[in-house]
Amino acid sequence: MGILFVQPIKGLIKRDKEEAGHTANSNTTESPNSTTEQVNLATVSALAKQGLNPDLVGQITDIEQRLPKSEGKDRLDLLKQLAKHWDDLAKPAPLGFTYEELASLEPSYDHWLKAGDAFTLAYENMQDTLMAPTFVSHAQHAYQQALDLDAKSLDAKTGLGAAIVNGGGAPMQGIALLLEVVKEDPKNLKANMNLGLFSMRSRQFDKAVDRFKTVIEIQPSTEAWFYLATSYENIGLKADAIKAFQQSKVMAADPSLSQFIDRKIDELSK
Structure with a gap:
């Protein structure tokens, strides 16, 4: 899922026994350095192209080379073609910058929201890199622009x-x-998921339990069950934690996650 706004499950697995109940390291408040200041469509595009089919790379590069000389409707059409490529390839970083450019030329709620959603996926997927603060900043800007156009969104x-x-x-x-x-x-999926994760970050696990229960009522998922289990574990409800971990394992598609859950259940059963 693309809604894990703090350290995702794989981060917990990597740390294993270190701190399985704490979903995120403290947020950094450091100013962007020269590296993050250079993060733009060109740089993230170059990274996103790595490992892609050469034909696809050629198509994307052709559009990018035509963009600087384009204007008006032609430029909008090229950007929309580029956005479709990045969307089809599930590459959120260049997709975010592309929608941001589209929104600057053709301001609309839809363009700004899509830019924000893409930047959100980008910082979720690359939160351990120097680029993450840039994506967070661009996400904030895009969502604020969307809210300016639709205050009820x-x-x-x-x-x-x-x-x-x-x-x-x-x-x-x-x-x-x-x-x-x-x-x-009250049944907003993303808001409840985020509040649950942020409750875990602040170690308010009782509040996290309530949020994840709501998420599961709306849309059960591997992640929601896993975080519910972790929250139960941290408030000492071992039996409930085991049941929730078992539910997470049933839905898990990642063998490494299943192995991690098995270890957790063994620990809690002792």
Whole structure:
């Protein structure tokens, strides 16, 4: 899933016994360095092309080479073609920059929201890299632009809230936005998932349990069951944790996750 706004399951597996209940390292508040300042469509495109089919790389490169000389409708058409390529290839970083460019030329709620969603996926997938702060910053900007065009958008408000928390500057402001979303829509999947994960980050595992139960009622998933189990474990409810881990394993498609869960169940059963 693309809704893990703090360290995903694979991060917990990697750390194994170190700190299985704590889903994220502290957010960094460091200023972007020269590396992150150079993150743009060209740099993320070069990275995204690595390992792709040469024919696809050629098609994308052709569009990129035509962009600088294009304008008006031709430029919009080229950007939309480029966005489709990156979307089809599930490459969120260049997709985010492409939609951002589209939105700057043809401002619309849809373009800004798609830019924000793409940057969110980018920082989730690359949170351990120097590029992550740049993606978080661009996500915040895109969601704010979307909200300016549609102040009632719960999707934009949820995305902005999560990005603000992950930006590390004013986490309570981001949490407040997410709480506004669940107040209006108590069954909002993304907002509840984020609030659950952020409760884990602050080690408020009792609150996390309630959030993940709500998520599971809406849409059961490997991740939701796993985080519910981890929250139960951290408040000492071993039997409940085992049951939740077992549910997570049933839905898991990753053998390494299943092995990790087996170890956790063995530990909790002793």
